[in-house]
Amino acid sequence: MTKAVVTGGCGFIGSNLVDRLVEMGWEVCVIDNNPSSGHVNGQASYLIADICEIDHYYRKVFENADYVFHLAAEVRIQDCIKNPELAIKTNVLGTHNMLKQARKAGVKRFIFSSTAAIYGSGFRLGAIKEDTPSDCLNPYSITKFTGEQLCKMYSDLYSLETVVFRYFNVYGKRQHSQGQYAPVMGVFNRQISAGEPLTVVGDGIQTRDYINVSDVVSANILFSKQIAEFKGDIFNIGTGKRTSILDLVEMLGGKDAEYCNLPPREGEVKHSLADIDKAKSFGWNPQINLEEWINEQGNSL
Ligand SMILES: NC(=O)c1ccc[n+]([C@@H]2O[C@H](COP(=O)([O-])OP(=O)(O)OC[C@H]3O[C@@H](n4cnc5c(N)ncnc54)[C@H](O)[C@@H]3O)[C@@H](O)[C@H]2O)c1
Numbered sequence: 324m325t326k327a328v329v330t331g332g333c334g335f336i337g338s339n340l341v342d343r344l345v346e347m348g349w350e351v352c353v354i355d356n357n358p359s360s361g362h363v364n365g366q367a368s369y370l371i372a373d374i375c376e377i378d379h380y381y382r383k384v385f386e387n388a389d390y391v392f393h394l395a396a397e398v399r400i401q402d403c404i405k406n407p408e409l410a411i412k413t414n415v416l417g418t419h420n421m422l423k424q425a426r427k428a429g430v431k432r433f434i435f436s437s438t439a440a441i442y443g444s445g446f447r448l449g450a451i452k453e454d455t456p457s458d459c460l461n462p463y464s465i466t467k468f469t470g471e472q473l474c475k476m477y478s479d480l481y482s483l484e485t486v487v488f489r490y491f492n493v494y495g496k497r498q499h500s501q502g503q504y505a506p507v508m509g510v511f512n513r514q515i516s517a518g519e520p521l522t523v524v525g526d527g528i529q530t531r532d533y534i535n536v537s538d539v540v541s542a543n544i545l546f547s548k549q550i551a552e553f554k555g556d557i558f559n560i561g562t563g564k565r566t567s568i569l570d571l572v573e574m575l576g577g578k579d580a581e582y583c584n585l586p587p588r589e590g591e592v593k594h595s596l597a598d599i600d601k602a603k604s605f606g607w608n609p610q611i612n613l614e615e616w617i618n619e620q621g622n623s624l
Pocket residue numbers: 330331332333334335336337354355356357358361372373374375393394395396397398413417436437438439467489490491492493494
């Protein structure tokens with residue numbers, strides 16, 4: 324039986340990945356330090372632990388593992404800004420620790436969830452390719468970028484195969500909706516449910532590339548099975564389609580949706596669009612259309 328370790332497997336993307344791997348009949352071991360805030364699959368096993376712990380108890384979890392999907396991270400940008408040490412500890416030391424365990428266990432491939440935040444806020448209307456120079460603006464993107472470099476180093480120095488995904492704006496089942504900096508779709512859903520006007524940051528003409536979590540999961544699975552050799556290769560994971568915040572207001576709330584504008588956030592990216600040709604050349608193709616998905620969810624969003 325194929326065995327996978329999924330770090331951060333109780334979170335939004337990780338729990339969707341765990342469900343799919345379990346459905347495929349894989350043995351799945353999750354490492355997560357906060358299962359209470361997320362989703363638990365009864366057919367996976369769980370180690371409640373911090374990825375920064377350098378401890379012998381990881382040996383058993385990684386033993387005979389074929390693949391490691393590393394998603395655990397300090398993802399809250401504002402918390403990373405307030406507490407850069409936490410970001411460095413979790414996203415750099417924690418990632419290194421997982422790479423080290425993967426190497427020791429001799430896994431076939433280590434798949435790292437990174438972020439399009441690495442591209443920064445430079446004004447670009449066109450799609451961003453993977454070789455665009457990084458422009459890390461905060462501890463979150465700096466530490467994820469360092470995680471990418473560690474993946475490359477483990478491939479080059481220690482022959483551990485690694486793949487890096489730069490996700491754009493992920494939405495879908497179990498997306499977060501709480502907190503001032505929750506992803507905009509989660510915030511809009513919460514506001515619609517509460518009968519409140521939608522809050523648009525800035526003028527709302529800023530655009531994002533929204534990718535469904537189901538397509539993100541498919542990318543992880545497809546690249547774990549690829550025959551090619553990967554040495555820290557980076558792949559954008561988006562749709563290559565742009566959607567403005569005002570488009571999203573209309574898709575979610577209808578043509579007459581009420582909204583109010585909040586002051587723009589300093590340093591926020593105006594346009595973010597993925598060039599996904601590289602991932603497509605390996606057979607990955609996003610399947611889910613944002614507007615159709617929203618319409619299918621109806622009131623259950
Ligand atoms: N959601 C997005 O739009 C998006 C975009 C770009 C990149 N990403 C990346 O995808 C990954 C998953 O993101 P998500 O949206 O599912 O986040 P999430 O917060 O829902 O999940 C992260 C999980 O990691 C766990 N975790 C955090 N610190 C840990 C630690 N020290 N030890 C063990 N577990 C720990 C948390 O408990 C949580 O369950 C992250 O690496 C993130 O950087 C997400």
